[in-house]
Amino acid sequence: MFFTGDSSTRKRVDLGGRSSKERDRQKLLEQTRLERNRRLWQRQQNSAAITIQKCFRGRKEVEAERSRVREQFFLTYGEHCENVDRHCFAPGSDFLRQLLFFFSPQNVADFSALVEACRLLQHFVRDSGVFN
Template identity: 80%
Template sequence: MFFTGDPSTRKRVDLGGRSSKERDRQKLLEQTRLERNRRLWLRQQNAAAVKIQKCFRGWKVADAERSTMRERFYGTYGQCCENV
């Protein structure tokens, strides 16, 4: 941010060309807060979905590998050695 000569440290809110009346400003700030919360919620939902998919895919791969190993064992030793 460039120095504008204004010594105040108060953050400025871009009102996007809207009126700077206090009521409009409060409404805009509330809307911005709601949007931020919505984006946070979406990020959390996506992260949760990724974790669920990761667990499911891991289980699916492990199950497929287990089946492959079982078939290989049956092919080598037959089903009579199953309880050894």
């Protein structure tokens, strides 16, 4: 310390109300709380982004699978269900399960296949004499 011209040895008292140590402690606690909240917010943002990405990827995967099943269905049963017979409506058949899996009312080919399946089902039921 440099000599200021004051010869007294009395300590100077800060009349500001708090000691500088206590003020620094409060500032540190507040800064720590803000950092913790920021990290929590960042974790929540990351978790939300991962959830959204997972959902988006899942929907894309389902659409790809529907497209694959649609293509396979039309290869197996024909564009206008010309390869469909009575056995396609049996309990163990994949015909209706596949049709209902990929069916989209906006898709004209899907709608036509559903109409034809209903027509064929009605025809097979009439022929079997179940509902006469």
